[in-house]
Amino acid sequence: MISTVPGHPGLIVAAGFSGHGFALAPGVGRRVAEWLRTGTVPDVLRPFDITRFERGERRPGI
Ligand SMILES: Cc1cc2nc3c(=O)[nH]c(=O)nc-3n(C[C@H](O)[C@H](O)[C@H](O)COP(=O)(O)OP(=O)(O)OC[C@H]3O[C@@H](n4cnc5c(N)ncnc54)[C@H](O)[C@@H]3O)c2cc1C
Secondary structure, three states: EEEOOEEEEEEEEOOOOHHHHHHHHHHHHHHHHHHHHHHOHHHHHHHHHHHHHHOOOOOOOO
């Protein structure tokens, strides 16, 4: 998940990368920094929002 957390304003979590966290870290860090700088969630990160679990999606878009 790469997401704000309902009930915790200002908190952004980027976690749960399983065995790919090192490889994904540079791109994720760049996009999250862009998000913090602009205040807008980059489109590429939207599928990883925590609210997908409430919709019953186990993986982004699935
Ligand atoms: C065996 C194994 C092999 C892997 N191989 C690869 C690979 O080949 N390529 C790849 O891209 N990724 C790999 N990964 C995944 C990668 O290691 C993780 O995705 C990455 O380390 C996650 O980074 P992180 O900073 O989010 O979390 P972490 O590296 O888990 O860091 C979290 C830190 O928070 C600390 N912490 C936890 N709770 C508290 C607390 N309450 N107070 C203070 N500190 C706390 C922990 O001690 C830890 O230092 C592998 C993972 C494992 C387990």
